Amino acid sequence: MKRWLIAALVLLLGKLRPPRALPPGRPVREPDRRAENLTFLLLLCAMAAAAAFIAFYFANPDTQFLGATLGLAFVLLAAACLVAGKRVVPQIEGVKERPELEHPFEQDEVVAVIAEGGEGVSRKRFFLLAGGGAAGLMGAALLTPALSCGPEANRVLSRSPWNRGRLLVTELDEPIVAAGIVVGELVTAFPSGADKEDIASPVIVVRVRPDELDLPDDRRGWAPEGLIGYSKICTHAGCAVSEYRYPSYGPTAPGPAVVCPCHYSTFSVTEGGKRIFGPAGRALPQLPLAINGDGQLVADGDFSGRPGPGWWGVRK
Amino acid sequence: MSGNPQRGRDLYLTGCQSCHGFDARGIQGTAPTLHGVGAASADFYLTTGRMPLDDPHSQPDRTEPAYDRQSIDDLVAYIGSLGGPEIPQVDVVGGRLNLGEGQRLFTNSCAACHQIAGRGGVMSGAFVPTLLEATPRQVVEAARIGPYVMPRFSETQLNDRELAAIARYVQYAKHPQNPGGWALFDVGPVPEGMVAWLIGLLALLLVIRMLGRNEAP
Numbered sequence: 001m002k003r004w005l006i007a008a009l010v011l012l013l014g015k016l017r018p019p020r021a022l023p024p025g026r027p028v029r030e031p032d033r034r035a036e037n038l039t040f041l042l043l044l045c046a047m048a049a050a051a052a053f054i055a056f057y058f059a060n061p062d063t064q065f066l067g068a069t070l071g072l073a074f075v076l077l078a079a080a081c082l083v084a085g086k087r088v089v090p091q092i093e094g095v096k097e098r099p100e101l102e103h104p105f106e107q108d109e110v111v112a113v114i115a116e117g118g119e120g121v122s123r124k125r126f127f128l129l130a131g132g133g134a135a136g137l138m139g140a141a142l143l144t145p146a147l148s149c150g151p152e153a154n155r156v157l158s159r160s161p162w163n164r165g166r167l168l169v170t171e172l173d174e175p176i177v178a179a180g181i182v183v184g185e186l187v188t189a190f191p192s193g194a195d196k197e198d199i200a201s202p203v204i205v206v207r208v209r210p211d212e213l214d215l216p217d218d219r220r221g222w223a224p225e226g227l228i229g230y231s232k233i234c235t236h237a238g239c240a241v242s243e244y245r246y247p248s249y250g251p252t253a254p255g256p257a258v259v260c261p262c263h264y265s266t267f268s269v270t271e272g273g274k275r276i277f278g279p280a281g282r283a284l285p286q287l288p289l290a291i292n293g294d295g296q297l298v299a300d301g302d303f304s305g306r307p308g309p310g311w312w313g314v315r316k
Numbered sequence: 317m318s319g320n321p322q323r324g325r326d327l328y329l330t331g332c333q334s335c336h337g338f339d340a341r342g343i344q345g346t347a348p349t350l351h352g353v354g355a356a357s358a359d360f361y362l363t364t365g366r367m368p369l370d371d372p373h374s375q376p377d378r379t380e381p382a383y384d385r386q387s388i389d390d391l392v393a394y395i396g397s398l399g400g401p402e403i404p405q406v407d408v409v410g411g412r413l414n415l416g417e418g419q420r421l422f423t424n425s426c427a428a429c430h431q432i433a434g435r436g437g438v439m440s441g442a443f444v445p446t447l448l449e450a451t452p453r454q455v456v457e458a459a460r461i462g463p464y465v466m467p468r469f470s471e472t473q474l475n476d477r478e479l480a481a482i483a484r485y486v487q488y489a490k491h492p493q494n495p496g497g498w499a500l501f502d503v504g505p506v507p508e509g510m511v512a513w514l515i516g517l518l519a520l521l522l523v524i525r526m527l528g529r530n531e532a533p
């Protein structure tokens with residue numbers, strides 16, 4: 001690290017100052033061409049990897065690809081630094097006692113000595129370009145993900161595929177027959193004809209005995225025959241709420257609730273998704289359900305609240 | 317299977333009626349009616365030792381069965397005579413049962429609580445039992461009746477063939493092949509992560525040691 005810093009300083013100074021003639025009679029170190037070429041190559045690859053990260057971000061933001069390309073860029077940059085530090089910049093360490101620097105000409109002298117350390121490096125301008133390019137591209141790669149916080153985020157997070165009459169289907173796109181769900185059962189469903197990966201898509205449907213229902217007053221009729229729908233995405237950090245407990249005998253067991261396996265947020269299914277335990281900040285959004293003429297489950301509108309974990313503006 | 321419902325009724329009166337009532341219609345706030353739960357429920361609760369239960373407000377856990385096989389058959393015959401689902405027939409060896417399909421279905425329907433290797437765990441309000449001792453028949457019975465707070469799985473969600481595939485996977489998961497080496501009790505990513513940490517820390521120490529080497533001045 002220190003060596004690399006010194007190398008960078010040398011490169012910079014070598015660029016800023018007019019070339020100086022070497023004092024005569026001093027041994028000149030031959031530049032190590034192969035090491036320099038290797039450094040260039042590594043820097044170029046680092047740039048390519050950083051550029052690939054940006055390309056993946058826009059074309060196919062799969063976290064595996066993003067992680068691989070950014071990681072690769074860092075590894076290549078580190079390798080370039082290693083080669084440059086070990087083989088390109090001369091490795092002579094010396095300590096020279098000096099009194100406190102007082103006069104401008106003494107400072108000049110020191111700078112000149114440091115600059116001599118840059119000898120033995122050919123094509124400095126080229127180095128500067130490659131190093132700057134790699135740093136710039138990697139900086140850009142690191143900043144691109146900030147775009148995800150832009151206005152697009154709000155649009156993606158607030159769109160919902162649910163509306164009145166939208167058919168509920170299974171993972172295999174088959175409609176769900178209401179009569180096929182027994183009391184104490186949990187079924188995962190999706191909106192027909194929508195992207196199943198969308199954060200607002202997956203819902204859970206459970207059937208409880210109608211007399212167990214304790215829904216808020218404005219949600220009467222949202223649970224025909226005791227069939228209740230909720231978003232499957234935990235309002236804490238967005239895990240799939242996949243654990244379900246339904247007591248076979250209510251008086252001696254905990255009440256009907258869905259539990260998120262990540263941090264155990266527990267939502268009562270009979271009370272409109274009310275959070276009864278765990279870190280989630282708000283209730284599970286409820287989906288109003290209806291049964292169509294063919295006995296199949298359909299949505300009767302949109303969620304009671306925004307599905308998914310909280311973000312700016314969505315706390316309640 | 318030849319249970320004698322008459323003898324079952326006698327056993328019922330000594331062992332079960334204090335909670336489930338003289339006529340097996342349950343006692344409000346203590347225990348449910350047994351009319352309509354069927355032979356499947358009785359077989360499950362009795363063969364897993366979950367019933368009889370000392371404290372009706374505690375979670376029924378798996379223990380040694382309190383009755384011998386003949387007495388269980390008698391009790392099952394009596395409860396079965398009150399109506400409800402039969403003991404399911406499970407054939408885990410025959411048919412075209414695919415272990416991979418069983419694992420996929422187990423992952424989708426069971427692993428959230430029981431964990432992928434069936435070692436159980438906790439959820440809020442209840443312990444999730446391990447499936448290490450579950451027989452195929454008990455697995456199928458549990459899925460259909462939903463004991464304690466476990467949800468139920470109807471025919472529409474998992475048909476008999478699929479349930480048998482799950483039961484087969486549960487048998488496999490008791491002694492899974494571990495070609496990767498030490499299985500760390502099959503309890504999942506936490507101990508595996510700990511081991512990764514330990515190895516990673518050692519590697520880091522080594523790197524630090526190498527970085528820090530200094531030539532004598």
Ligand code: FES
Pocket residue numbers: 234235236237238239260261262263264265278279280
């Ligand atoms: S993500 Fe569900 S409890 Fe944390």
